[in-house]
Amino acid sequence: MNRAYWEDLADTYDEQIFSVLRRDREGRLKRLIQDHADGSKIAADLGCGPGQITPLLATHFGRVHACDLSEGLLEHARAGCAGFRNVAFHRVDLSAGTRSPFPPADFVMCVNVIITSDLARRERLWERVTRLVAPGGTLVLVLPSHEAALYTNFRRLDWHLRAGLEAKDAIHHSLDRQGSVSELEQGVRGIEGVRTKHYLREEIIVQLQDRGLRANEISQLPYDWDIEFPNPPDWMGAPYPWNWLVVARRER
Numbered sequence: 629m630n631r632a633y634w635e636d637l638a639d640t641y642d643e644q645i646f647s648v649l650r651r652d653r654e655g656r657l658k659r660l661i662q663d664h665a666d667g668s669k670i671a672a673d674l675g676c677g678p679g680q681i682t683p684l685l686a687t688h689f690g691r692v693h694a695c696d697l698s699e700g701l702l703e704h705a706r707a708g709c710a711g712f713r714n715v716a717f718h719r720v721d722l723s724a725g726t727r728s729p730f731p732p733a734d735f736v737m738c739v740n741v742i743i744t745s746d747l748a749r750r751e752r753l754w755e756r757v758t759r760l761v762a763p764g765g766t767l768v769l770v771l772p773s774h775e776a777a778l779y780t781n782f783r784r785l786d787w788h789l790r791a792g793l794e795a796k797d798a799i800h801h802s803l804d805r806q807g808s809v810s811e812l813e814q815g816v817r818g819i820e821g822v823r824t825k826h827y828l829r830e831e832i833i834v835q836l837q838d839r840g841l842r843a844n845e846i847s848q849l850p851y852d853w854d855i856e857f858p859n860p861p862d863w864m865g866a867p868y869p870w871n872w873l874v875v876a877r878r879e880r
């Protein structure tokens with residue numbers, strides 16, 4: 629998941645990457661932005677991609693800094709914000725260097741960005757992202773859940789058993805056999821073949837507290853089953869698969 633990977637995706641992003649904002653079953657992300665809205669404050673959209681969330685921030689905050697690794701994705705984001713005069717776009721690699729082209733913000737969104745399988749790069753992302761939260765500011769993260777991935781494995785296995793497979797065959801057809809044991813132990817699992825970091829709830833708490841932020845909320849952001857299975861059966865309902873939705877605060 630380096631720059632080339634994201635640049636290559638720029639023109640087909642919508643077909644390949646699911647939109648957290650659109651798939652958020654309960655509209656929680658939108659509500660969170662509305663609840664923190666303040667025309668005198670600065671927001672940031674870190675790893676904004678094609679800018680699906682950026683216009684919402686621009687509507688509710690005085691100024692918005694949106695940044696991404698990919699120039700191609702930033703072009704789409706700029707086009708989507710053409711009607712707003714309060715958004716500045718920056719091409720930044722948040723996993724490299726230390727200087728940011730914009731100051732820490734009061735309300736920082738970082739949705740499914742700290743997901744690279746590369747541990748060193750991921751640690752640098754945690755460092756840069758958290759440093760961009762101003763004292764007293766709020767950080768909203770969306771992150772893949774390791775627990776949800778294991779739970780999805782169970783639902784797939786259970787589905788095979790209901791369909792009449794023997795236990796051994798159900799296991800054979802259900803489990804993620806891509807990647808090494810070491811990767812799986814670290815929560816690095818395939819999402820459509822791309823090795824992606826998944827987090828335990830407690831892991832997120834530690835990453836934040838090590839960097840001076842307190843997690844006020846870590847809750848499930850549920851999606852429909854079709855994000856996991858192309859044609860989920862009608863009987864497959866709640867509990868749904870989820871990403872972690874994290875709301876953290878940097879003390880003054």
Ligand SMILES: C[S@@+](CC[C@H](N)C(=O)[O-])C[C@H]1O[C@@H](n2cnc3c(N)ncnc32)[C@H](O)[C@@H]1O
Pocket residue numbers: 634645647648649674675676677678679680681695696697698701720721722723724738739740741753
């Ligand atoms: C899954 S997309 C999410 C986009 C957007 N946050 C959303 O939810 O619609 C991840 C985004 O993070 C960006 N990204 C990944 N690594 C990055 C880095 N090191 N610095 C800046 N952006 C990065 C990618 O270019 C991509 O646009």
